[in-house]
Amino acid sequence: MSGFKVVIPARYASTRLPGKPLLDIAGKPMIAHVCERALAADAAQVVVATDDRRIFDTVSALGIQVAMTDPDHQSGTERIAEVAEKLGWQPDDIVVNLQGDEPLIPPAYIRDVAAALAGQQQAGIATLAAKIHDADEIFNPNAVKVVLDKNGYALYFSRAPIPWNRASFPEHHVIGDETHPHFRHIGMYAYTVGFLRRYCSWPASPLEGVESLEQLRILWHGEKVLVNIVEQTPEAGVDTEEDLWRVALSLGQV
Incomplete structure (x- = not known):
C-alpha cells in the first residue's frame, strides 16, 4: 500500500500533561517519535496539524511538514479535514489519522488501516481492532468494544461488554470462543477525503x-465503518507522567 497520507493532530493543551507533544522522551520531543512512526510506514506525505506556534516551530525544525489550523475545532477529525482542504487533496485520497500521543504505534498498523480502506468500496472510513484475551478487559469501560458483521464492518461500538454472552456473564466472565469473539477497538482511522467532508457536515448524534464515542456519529448517519483485525492491541499512548516513563522504557532509553 502506497500513496496514502498521514495527518498527526497535535494540541498543546492537555488537562493532565500540558504541552504533551513537546515533552521529552529519550532526548527528543514526543511528536518527533510519532512522526518517525508515520515515516516508517512509508506514507507518501506526513503532516502535523496544530493550533500552537510552539508545536509548529518544533515540527518545522525537524523538517516535517506542519500546518496551522483553526483553534476552535472540536476534534482531531475536523483538524484533519482542514488540512486536506488547505493542501488540495482529492476526494479519493486516503488519509490516516495518527494521534500525536502515540509514539509506540507499530508502523505496520498505519499501513494496514490504509490498505484495508483501499481494498474495498463500501466504506469511506476504516479502523482497527484486536481480539480480547483478558476477561477483565471486556468489562473495562475504558476499553472500547466493537461488534462486527460477517463482512468485517462495524455493527456497534460501546464501552459496555458487547456482545453480551448470556451463558457466561456475569458470573464466569468467560472469553468468547471463535464463534463469538470479543474485539477491542483501536482508535486509528483511515478516511477518504470525500468522507471527511461529509463527516464534518453532520451534527453530533445522541x-x-x-x-462519549465520536465514531458512533458515523453509524448514526447510516454509513459503514470497516474494521481491520490486527494481532494485538498496541501499547497505550501518553496521558500521564508514568506513561512517559513507560514509553521511554519501551524504547530502551532508560
Missing part, C-alpha cells in the same frame, strides 16, 4: 453523547 449515541456519541451517551457513550
